[in-house]
Structures are given as structure tokens and as C-alpha cells.
Amino acid sequence: MSFNIEDHPHKRYNPLNGDWILVSPHRAKRPWQGQVEKPVVQKRPKYDPNCYLCAGNERAGGKVNPDYKGTFVFTNDFSALLTDTPDGSINDGELFQAQSESGICKVICFSEDHSLTIPEMEVSDIRKVVDLWCEQYSELGENPAINYVQIFENKGAIMGCSNPHPHGQIWSSKGIPTEPSKESKTQKEYFEKHGRTMLLDYVNAELEKKDRLLDQNDSFVALIPFWAVWPFEAMIISKRPVQNILELTEEERSDLADIYKKLTLMYDNLFETSFAYSAGLHQAPTDGEDHPEWHLHMHFYPPLLRSATVKKFMVGYEMLGTPQRDITAEGAAKRLRDLPKIHFKKN
Amino acid sequence: MSFNIEDHPHKRYNPLNGDWILVSPHRAKRPWQGQVEKPVVQKRPKYDPNCYLCAGNERAGGKVNPDYKGTFVFTNDFSALLTDTPDGSINDGELFQAQSESGICKVICFSEDHSLTIPEMEVSDIRKVVDLWCEQYSELGENPAINYVQIFENKGAIMGCSNPHPHGQIWSSKGIPTEPSKESKTQKEYFEKHGRTMLLDYVNAELEKKDRLLDQNDSFVALIPFWAVWPFEAMIISKRPVQNILELTEEERSDLADIYKKLTLMYDNLFETSFAYSAGLHQAPTDGEDHPEWHLHMHFYPPLLRSATVKKFMVGYEMLGTPQRDITAEGAAKRLRDLPKIHFKKN
Ligand SMILES: O=P(O)(O)O[C@H]1O[C@H](CO)[C@@H](O)[C@H](O)[C@H]1O
Numbered sequence: 047m048s049f050n051i052e053d054h055p056h057k058r059y060n061p062l063n064g065d066w067i068l069v070s071p072h073r074a075k076r077p078w079q080g081q082v083e084k085p086v087v088q089k090r091p092k093y094d095p096n097c098y099l100c101a102g103n104e105r106a107g108g109k110v111n112p113d114y115k116g117t118f119v120f121t122n123d124f125s126a127l128l129t130d131t132p133d134g135s136i137n138d139g140e141l142f143q144a145q146s147e148s149g150i151c152k153v154i155c156f157s158e159d160h161s162l163t164i165p166e167m168e169v170s171d172i173r174k175v176v177d178l179w180c181e182q183y184s185e186l187g188e189n190p191a192i193n194y195v196q197i198f199e200n201k202g203a204i205m206g207c208s209n210p211h212p213h214g215q216i217w218s219s220k221g222i223p224t225e226p227s228k229e230s231k232t233q234k235e236y237f238e239k240h241g242r243t244m245l246l247d248y249v250n251a252e253l254e255k256k257d258r259l260l261d262q263n264d265s266f267v268a269l270i271p272f273w274a275v276w277p278f279e280a281m282i283i284s285k286r287p288v289q290n291i292l293e294l295t296e297e298e299r300s301d302l303a304d305i306y307k308k309l310t311l312m313y314d315n316l317f318e319t320s321f322a323y324s325a326g327l328h329q330a331p332t333d334g335e336d337h338p339e340w341h342l343h344m345h346f347y348p349p350l351l352r353s354a355t356v357k358k359f360m361v362g363y364e365m366l367g368t369p370q371r372d373i374t375a376e377g378a379a380k381r382l383r384d385l386p387k388i389h390f391k392k393n
Numbered sequence: 394m395s396f397n398i399e400d401h402p403h404k405r406y407n408p409l410n411g412d413w414i415l416v417s418p419h420r421a422k423r424p425w426q427g428q429v430e431k432p433v434v435q436k437r438p439k440y441d442p443n444c445y446l447c448a449g450n451e452r453a454g455g456k457v458n459p460d461y462k463g464t465f466v467f468t469n470d471f472s473a474l475l476t477d478t479p480d481g482s483i484n485d486g487e488l489f490q491a492q493s494e495s496g497i498c499k500v501i502c503f504s505e506d507h508s509l510t511i512p513e514m515e516v517s518d519i520r521k522v523v524d525l526w527c528e529q530y531s532e533l534g535e536n537p538a539i540n541y542v543q544i545f546e547n548k549g550a551i552m553g554c555s556n557p558h559p560h561g562q563i564w565s566s567k568g569i570p571t572e573p574s575k576e577s578k579t580q581k582e583y584f585e586k587h588g589r590t591m592l593l594d595y596v597n598a599e600l601e602k603k604d605r606l607l608d609q610n611d612s613f614v615a616l617i618p619f620w621a622v623w624p625f626e627a628m629i630i631s632k633r634p635v636q637n638i639l640e641l642t643e644e645e646r647s648d649l650a651d652i653y654k655k656l657t658l659m660y661d662n663l664f665e666t667s668f669a670y671s672a673g674l675h676q677a678p679t680d681g682e683d684h685p686e687w688h689l690h691m692h693f694y695p696p697l698l699r700s701a702t703v704k705k706f707m708v709g710y711e712m713l714g715t716p717q718r719d720i721t722a723e724g725a726a727k728r729l730r731d732l733p734k735i736h737f738k739k740n
């Protein structure tokens with residue numbers, strides 16, 4: 047019997063953040079008697095008088111939303127980072143080190159329509175979200191006190207999202223956050239060695255291998271990375287090496303909207319539910335330097351494992367030992383790829 | 394206004410795993426309209442005919458549990474790691490790397506009494522759990538195919554635990570898992586530089602500073618580490634530098650049982666609920682080498698934040714940027730320290 051990654055427990059290496067993950071392909075068969083999530087209620091009104099993100103409504107802080115159509119951005123009423131934090135640090139020996147951190151946090155409403163989600167929006171309307179990301183990345187990035195702009199979306203109550211109105215967030219900061227700074231390091235090393243971005247080589251290899259591909263258009267590929275941790279973790283990677291979203295052409299912006307919809311629609315169709323995830327863009331820091339090593343991509347971390355109500359728990363061994371998954375990346379990709387391309391609600 | 398860590402957003406450094414974490418002390422005030430967990434049902438029978446861990450019952454795999462009293466250990470019927478995995482690896486360029494992984498997974502029942510949890514058990518009965526950990530660490534560690542023995546407990550449905558019967562697990566492996574291998578590296582560097590273990594210096598500094606201490610006995614300290622990520626994350630650290638649990642004296646084993654109960658009892662009393670957590674021992678690898686740099690400790694990662702039903706979600710910014718917490722370690726320690734020392738159910 048010789049080792050193969052379809053059947054045997056193994057570790058895979060994530061060259062983008064330098065971590066290993068454990069894969070136990072045989073383990074999906076174990077019975078589940080644990081926690082069952084509430085299925086997502088499918089029908090929401092287009093306007094909810096109690097939603098603090100709907101147009102015209104009052105927010106928790108007392109401010110009133112304008113009567114917006116399309117996208118709408120505002121500074122988070124409960125920002126984790128603030129602009130007026132004094133500089134400073136604590137260096138009480140090697141074991142007690144702290145540094146002040148400042149930044150700007152924003153909320154982005156994707157649409158005035160409370161009932162929608164990305165996979166149910168028109169590509170032309172998602173394009174408006176992409177345009178707003180570009181505006182915000184540019185505006186925040188030009189601020190000398192902001193060196194990283196983290197754009198993300200938490201979707202679904204099981205992903206800590208406290209409001210089902212379609213929206214995302216931006217947390218921008220003086221410091222470069224942990225994950226992008228790991229990716230900066232690995233991408234830089236690769237670029238210095240090969241003269242090409244790591245993700246350019248990676249995406250081309252995956253286009254050839256095909257077994258982890260989910261979908262593609264002229265400008266972007268959606269795939270399950272070889273080193274995925276979450277059961278249906280995915281990435282969207284630009285086919286062309288671009289450092290950040292501002293380098294995208296008009297057509298490429300629309301293609302990003304298109305692939306964002308295609309991937310999240312597969313997700314919804316997998317268990318015929320509004321599929322929860324955290325997703326976000328990783329791109330070059332806005333520290334005023336050129337970053338030819340940085341290759342724009344988006345990560346998707348969805349928790350569901352077996353059904354609309356049974357998720358993967360990253361606990362115990364995952365927290366104390368090594369992150370672990372119960373199905374292979376290839377198996378997950380095949381399941382998503384083979385789904386119908388029309389949203390289940392329209393059937 | 395000068396920078397201080399009680400009021401201002403800041404980053405703290407974790408010297409044990411090399412990561413930074415973001416602290417937003419002002420953020421606990423934001424309102425919560427998100428997911429609410431099911432409160433834990435307080436009363437369970439001493440024996441449940443449907444529990445696959447109760448004495449005399451049949452397990453999912455068809456095996457029957459003996460009529461045990463006290464602790465009981467068996468090989469996990471759905472082990473993530475197996476002993477017969479063939480050796481091998483994949484090295485398809487820098488971007489596609491995998492290695493076979495093998496090991497032995499076990500389940501440890503803490504008591505025949507289905508209704509109990511660690512904070513409700515007698516110290517003398519928890520001591521039997523510590524003794525079983527020692528036996529297992531010794532037996533598995535002597536196996537030349539096992540280089541790390543990860544002992545842990547997932548408690549509570551919200552921590553992915555599928556059975557409320559008091560139990561823990563052991564996943565032992567040929568490879569050294571990610572977290573212990575990061576801690577090996579940092580502890581080794583520290584030990585080579587100072588000739589003392591990092592956690593000896595750390596625990597002594599905390600005993601002097603006092604503001605993050607929770608409790609102590611002759612042999613162990615329970616505290617909220619300076620770099621805690623989860624709201625009430627805690628550590629138990631031995632006062633004396635010991636590499637692994639086999640080096641503990643009889644008295645120290647009982648003291649470990651005692652502090653394990655004291656900490657989890659504070660947890661239960663905080664929100665007057667059976668407090669969920671993942672916890673586990675970190676100790677020297679069983680790779681046949683001497684590890685003077687390794688200092689035995691136990692991590693506790695509990696998810697609850699505001700009440701028995703509202704947890705912290707590590708999502709979005711935490712996954713894509715930097716782990717973030719909404720209260721300070723010092724504030725969390727004070728709240729736990731000030732609680733009554735008798736279990737709320739006994740009041
Ligand atoms: O082994 P169990 O209890 O079935 O499963 C639980 O613990 C494991 C080890 O921490 C995790 O991998 C699982 O996600 C979790 O649900």
C-alpha cells in the first residue's frame with residue numbers, strides 16, 4: 047500500500063501563510079450528535095423598520111441613515127480602532143510587550159434591499175460594491191496614518207454577523223495585521239527567488255491540474271486551495287498579477303463582481319441554504335511602498351460541513367495542536383463544481 | 394493624553410507563539426443583536442441509557458463499555474489519526490507539499506457519573522484523571538512512532554463537544570503539531586538566552602504584578618495571560634519548571650487537580666452556567682530528546698463573552714487580519730477573581 051492523499055491522513059503545507067494543516071479524509075463518516083445550528087430563515091422583507099442598516103432608519107448610535115439606493119458607507123458606530131489613540135508602547139522586558147494601534151473602521155451596505163445577499167444580487171449591482179471598495183481603498187490608503195486596509199464580509203449569524211442586511215466592513219489600521227504580514231513575507235521571498243508572484247504560479251498550476259477549480263472568467267479563478275482548512279474554504283485569485291484592486295481595469299472589476307456571485311451561489315446551492323462565511327480581500331499594504339510581490343486575492347472561510355445545520359468546529363485539537371479537516375480539498379471542489387448554476391430559490 | 398493599555402486600543406505580543414493580538418478595551422459597550430446560544434440544560438441524570446460513554450452502554454462502533462467506575466480510556470472509534478498510514482510525501486514544487494501523518498487517538502471518560510463536570514467533581518476524583526493522563530503520556534510517549542501526545546478537553550456543545558458526559562481526548566502523533574512546535578521554538582530561544590524557562594520567568598513576574606492572577610496553590614498558578622485572545626482565556630502554569638506531567642510529584646499531581654477545579658469553578662460561577670471551553674496540556678514532545686526549555690502548562694480557551702448565551706466570534710477581521718478582543722486581560726482577571734469560591738449550584 048503506498049501513500050496517497052485521497053485515502054490517508056496527512057498534513058498539507060500552506061505556502062501563503064507558512065502553516066501546516068491536518069487532513070483526515072476518512073473521518074467524514076463519523077456520526078454527529080453535537081450542536082445543530084438554526085436553519086437560516088429564507089424570506090426577509092425588502093425593508094425592515096427595525097434594521098439599523100436600512101435606508102432612513104436610526105442606528106444604535108442615534109444617527110439616521112440617508113435614503114440611499116445601491117451602496118452606502120459610514121464610519122462604524124462601535125469601531126474597534128480609533129483615530130485619536132495616542133502613540134506609545136510598553137516594553138516591560140521580553141514578556142510584556144504592547145503597542146498602541148489606531149485606525150478607521152467602516153460599514154458598507156451592499157444594497158438598500160434588506161432581503162438580498164451577494165449570490166442573489168445582479169452582477170451590475172455587485173459591481174457597485176467593488177467600485178466602493180476601490181474608492182475606500184484609495185481614500186483610506188492615501189491617509190498617511192493608514193498602512194493596511196482590510197475589507198471583509200461576515201455573512202450569517204453563525205459567523206457572528208449581527209444583522210442580515212447585506213453588508214461588509216472595512217477595518218483600516220496603522221499597523222499591518224498578522225495575516226497580511228505573514229503573506230507579505232512569504233510572497234516577498236517567493237518573488238525575490240522566482241521574479242514572479244507566488245499566486246501567479248499557483249493559479250496557473252491549478253488551471254492545469256483542474257481538480258480544485260470551481261469556476262473562472264476572463265480575469266479571475268475561484269478554487270479550493272490545496273491547503274484549505276475550512277471544509278469548503280475557497281479563494282478567488284486574479285489571473286493577472288495585480289497588487290491591489292485599484293490596478294483592475296473596468297472589465298476586471300466587473301469580472302470580480304461576477305466571480306464573487308458565482309462562488310457564493312455555489313455555496314448557497316450546496317445545502318440549499320443562505321451559506322454563512324467570512325470573506326475578505328488581501329492586497330498590498332498602503333504603506334507608500336511598491337509591492338510587486340503582492341497578488342490580489344480573496345479568501346472565503348465558511349463553517350458548514352455536513353448540512354445547512356451542522357458546522358465544523360475549530361476547537362480542541364485545532365486550537366491546541368494543528369487545524370484539521372475531515373474531507374479533502376479535491377472532494378469539496380468536486381461537490382461544489384457539480385452543482386446547478388442557477389440559485390436554488392429560483393428553481 | 395498618554396498611551397495606556399486600560400483605555401486605548403493596542404496590540405499585545407504573545408512570546409509563547411510569536412503572534413500579536415489586538416485589544417479594543419472600549420468595545421465591550423456595543424449592543425448585541427446577533428446569535429444567541431442555547432443556555433446549557435443544568436440537570437442531567439447520573440446515567441443516561443442513550444449516552445455512548447456511560448458504563449455498560451454500546452458505542453457507535455458497536456463496542457460495549459465495561460461497567461467502569463472512575464476513569465475509563467479507549468481508542469477513539471472515529472480516530473482522526475491511524476497507526477497503519479503508510480509513510481510518504483508529495484513534493485510537487487514549492488506550492489504543493491504534503492506529508493503522511495499517523496498516530497493514536499483516545500477518549501478518556503473522567504467519571505462514570507454522567508451528570509458531573511470537572512468543577513463539580515471532587516479533587517480526589519479529578520486526581521484520578523491526572524493519573525490517567527500520566528499513564529497515557531508515558532505509554533504513548535514510549536511508542537517510537539509517537540513524538541507528541543496532545544491531551545485536551547472540549548466542554549460544551551458550543552465548543553463542538555457532541556456528548557455532555559464528562560470526558561476528554563488524546564490525539565498523539567508522529568509529527569509535532571503546529572502550536573507545540575511554535576512553543577518549542579520560542580521556549581528554546583528563551584532558554585538558550587537566559588538559562589531559565591520562559592514560563593518560570595513569566596509566572597514569577599505575574600506573581601509579583603498580581604493583576605492577572607486568578608488563583609494558586611503550592612505548585613500551580615492560574616492566570617489570564619497578558620496576551621489572552623479569548624475573553625476569559627486562562628493558563629495554568631507549574632511554579633517549578635517541569636518538562637512534562639511525569640515529572641510531577643504525588644503532591645503536585647493533586648495540586649494540578651485542585652487548580653483545574655478552582656479555575657473551572659470560577660468559569661461556571663461567572664455567568665452561572667456550565668461554562669464551555671477547550672482546554673489542553675502543552676508539554677515536551679516525546680521524541681526521545683531532553684527538553685529543558687519546555688515548561689508544563691495548560692491552556693483554556695472559553696468562547697463566552699457577555700453572558701451564558703452570548704459568545705465572542707473569531708471571524709472576519711480575526712480570520713483575515715489579527716485576532717481581536719473587546720475587554721482587557723486585567724479586567725477579565727478581576728471579574729473572575731472576585732467571584733464566590735463555592736459552585737453556584739451549591740448555593
Ligand atoms: O472528536 P469529536 O468530539 O467528535 O469532535 C470535536 O473535537 C475534535 C477535536 O478537537 C474536532 O476536530 C471536531 O471538529 C469537534 O467537533
Ligand SMILES: O=P(O)(O)O[C@H]1O[C@H](CO)[C@@H](O)[C@H](O)[C@H]1O
Nearest residue numbers: 206207208705706708709710711
Ligand atoms: O463588527 P460586528 O459585526 O459587530 O462583529 C463581528 O465582526 C467583528 C469583526 O470581524 C468581530 O470582531 C466580532 O466578534 C463579530 O461579532
